[in-house]
Amino acid sequence: MKRIFVFIAMISLGACKSPEARYPVSQNSGSYISESITKNQELLKKEVAKIEAIIKEDSTREYKPSQNGFWYVYNKKTSDSTNKPNPEFGDIVEFDYSISTLDNQAIYAEGEKETRTYAIDQEKLFSGLRQGLKLMKEGETVTFLFPSYKAYGYYGDKNKIGRNLPIKTKVTLNKVTEREELKPEN
Template sequence: MRNLLYLLLLCVLASCKTPEARRPVSQNSGSYIDASIARNKKLNKAEESAILKEIKNNPEQEYIASADGFWYTYDTKEKDSIDKSFPQVGDVVTFTYDIQSIAGEEIVSKKELGTQTYQIDQSNQELMPGLRAGIKLMREGETVTFLFPSHKAFGYYGYENKIGMNRPIKSTVTLQSITLKTEQE
């Protein structure tokens, strides 16, 4: 009887175990992601080379590398910069800009694009990510030329059959006015 009780206790303890996770029937190796990463690294390197070549071809311009992944140079820098501030979140800016190939050939003129109004980081306006970040580096009255890699410009989609996918661009922006958020209220 005692042996039967031990045997029953042993069976109960042996059958109590934690549930095991089910494994997927098929597993992907991640080769698509690896290939995509390699392709994007190659694309970024080629775009950066084209941008650096353009910078090298214009030694009279002093280009600055931004923390946001693009380059820019001041064509017209505000002399009284102490009195003027950069646009802040909620401020409304008015500006004009053009779109050029990285070599400087005009793709879309300032006239075609017209005067733009944009509320900093508050608007759903369709602006290039690089342009949104670049405007924050400008003061009223300044003109800046930006060199944007494709991921800061129009990326994979391009622009209205005028710019192909994954093309770096140049854009010259003139910040005409800044209306402070406090002035709007």
């Protein structure tokens, strides 16, 4: 009986060995990431060159570069004296928009998309439009030129917009409801 206890004790002590780290069978050098970065930089250069050519060709209007990596032009601008605020975090906006290629081929024509109600920075919307809405005031219409990374990027919209497609988006901001207006009165 004593031998059985000694045997169990030896097995128990042998099983207490600390686990060893497993190492990968092969290691990658990270070249895939480097290739991907290079490919995306080249894609961005081509898209920016095309956008700049459109801006140069349309010399009658004044396109502005945004700090967020896209360009825009006012189709209808409200006067600065109206004191209407730009939408901020949490404000509810109602807007209409259409989307086309940079060559003006309609993807979603005007009226094809329903009027959209959106809470600024609290709902899903592609990054360029989310940032563009903050530049607008109620009643304005703006055309945005978005490189693909600011639009629908690598995946597209899984419907009509393909991958890595720069787009032109015309947006009319119909109404802005500020956060304070949303709070119940006491």
